[in-house]
Amino acid sequence: MKTAKKIIALSMMVVFALSTFLLAACAPKEATPSAAGEQPPAAEEVTLNIFQFKVEIAKELEEAARAYEAENQNVKINIQTVGGGDDYGAALRAKIQSGVEPNLFNIGGPQDVEDWMSRLEDLSDQPWVAQALEGVLSGVTVDGKIYALPFNIEGYGFVYNKAVFEAAGIDAANIIDFKSLEDAVKELDSKIKAGELKDKFPNLKAAFEVAAKETWVTGLHASNTALSQEFPSSLDAFAAKNIEFKYGDALKALLDLQADHSSNAKAKAKLNAVDYATQVDQGIAIERVAIVQQGNWIYGGVKAVDEAVANNLDILPMPVKGIKEDSIPVGVPMYWAVNNKGTDAQKAAAKDFLNWLYTSEKGKDFIVNKFFFIPPLKGYESLEPKDPLGQAVKRYAEAGKTMPWVFMGYPTGWGMEVLGTEIQKYFAGEVKWEDAVKNAQDQWIEMRK
Structure with missing residues (x-):
């Protein structure tokens, strides 16, 4: 059976292939008036x-x-x-x-x-x-x-402001793995803190904003990067009675990179109060931050705040360190x-x-x-999509640089209510990462019984 990655990549290429077949919308046929001239019933x-x-x-x-x-x-x-x-x-x-x-x-x-x-x-x-x-x-x-x-x-990854990267002298084309992403983020962070970008971007406070209050962002979308390397598809995740969490360290690296270079880097517990609107509408849309973990769905909302910013967005990969480093989840x-x-x-x-x-x-x-x-x-x-984020997803799909969405196969509530909550505890310093993973593993087994 084809893996979900191949299926989605092929699916996306079919979307943008040159074919012309159109399907007419179905509609019920009108009744024919009777011989006596009666009108059809309403x-x-x-x-x-x-x-x-x-x-x-x-x-x-x-x-x-x-x-x-x-x-x-x-x-x-x-x-x-x-x-x-x-x-x-x-x-x-x-x-x-x-x-x-x-x-x-x-x-x-x-x-x-x-x-x-x-x-x-x-x-x-x-x-x-x-x-x-x-x-x-x-x-x-x-x-x-x-x-x-x-x-x-849809596809998601690290949505970033191209204008900010250009002003910082960072070539996003060179970001192809975790190491190059980490280097770029550290360089951007240092220039923001030094005030080098303040003239062009007076609102810019941090490289990242992390919406940890939204447990779907962390417990579903972020975790999918690691677990899509463990399960080939959502059907495989759905059938699994337990979870190894083979690449838990790679997930931790992605979360830490964001948190350590966020607006709450020195008080990470505050990340748990950051919601979608703070991250997107009051974050990347007003150029308060340069990068957010989100997908092509944010384009319309950012456009409503600042069309120029929306049209300057693109997507960086979400690298699973040492495993799959140049791709984004698409599903x-x-x-x-x-x-x-x-x-x-x-x-x-x-x-x-x-x-x-x-x-x-x-x-x-x-x-x-x-x-x-x-x-x-x-x-x-x-x-075809006209917005830059839709075009970015298309670019990744056509290049075959995608990961499957396996979180649809998680036990009901596990991603948000269990793993997402454990990640909040980790940010707050209430649990060690190893304990957060163990708790999530145990709950997976219980929820599959």
């Missing part, structure tokens, strides 16, 4: 409730919903977004338990499929399935049935699932909305030009 009024995690597209998704409603006037769409600093999985569980169930919601990979199987509508017959890129459905396929639509394809962040507990009309409307959003010309414009997504389907060849 379509049933439907309310569609969406519960989604991606805060970065909350406003744009609302706009897409209004555009869909204009074409389908019998459908009313309500959207609730829970993400960023909030635990979407926990919020979804609470939402379901409240008895007010959404018709469309988000799931991760194989672990979420198992957890939510009782609520998942089989989507195998949907038109978009034939357009899915190779490999993107593997994590949501069980016994040959497909239970969700991929949100998009599917989340999937759209249709709740099988809805009415027939709600399920039909939910499916139609997804087909419209991902396969109609208007929907595809939202996906690429307003959401700034890298699409998971074919048929987007005329809509």
Whole structure:
């Protein structure tokens, strides 16, 4: 079986290959008037409730919903977004338990499929399935049935401000492994502290900002660099009863490099209060810091703060020291699932909305030009990413310099609630790194029982 890395790399190359096949959005046929001249019956009024995690597209998704409603006037769409600093999985569980169930919601990979199987509508017959890129459905396929639509394809690494690097005389092209990254960060840090960049960047305080409050940043995304070298795919992680954490020292090196050259280098416990907005909107977007561990999804938010800064961003690799040093993780962040507990009309409307959003010309414009997504389907060849971070992910993928996203196969809650919390304790000086790893290993075993 192909490794996830090869699958994702191939998938991304297919995205940007020159093909022209387009898939029309599905729409129900209108009834034909009877011989007596009767008008067709009015379509049933439907309310569609969406519960989604991606805060970065909350406003744009609302706009897409209004555009869909204009074409389908019998459908009313309500959207609730829970993400960023909030635990979407926990919020979804609470939402379901409240008895007010959404018709469309988000799931991760194989672990979420198992957890939510009782609520998942089989989507195998949907038109978009034939357009899915190779490999993107593997994590949501069980016994040959497909239970969700991929949100998009994303990549993350160390997002950096090219203008700051140029002013510091650092050539980012030479950063190809941990040693070259470390040397560049130390040089940048020394020049910031010496005030050499203050004239051009008066807000610049540190090389990095670390959003340790966001345990998905540390416990999911950062850990994925090391664990993707242990597990070839999320399915392998999902099947694992225990975890060796072979490359825990490499993960520690990445975390230490950021923390030691952050705005809270002398008081690392304070990193645990740094959230996404502080890291991105009040961090790299205002040039208070030069580097953040994030992905192509931050472009729209940075652009809303300062378009010039957004257009000066690029992505450095996240090197796993001594193992895989020139790559970034690339994968599917989340999937759209249709709740099988809805009415027939709600399920039909939910499916139609997804087909419209991902396969109609208007929907595809939202996906690429307003959401700034890298699409998971074919048929987007005329809509390549225009933003620099999307282009950076494309560059890494086409070069084959990617790591799989295996965190979708972690035990439910392990990444954020266990490992992410242990990393917070480590930053606060409450546990040694070895103890943090051991605690995470023990919890993995317990959660797999």
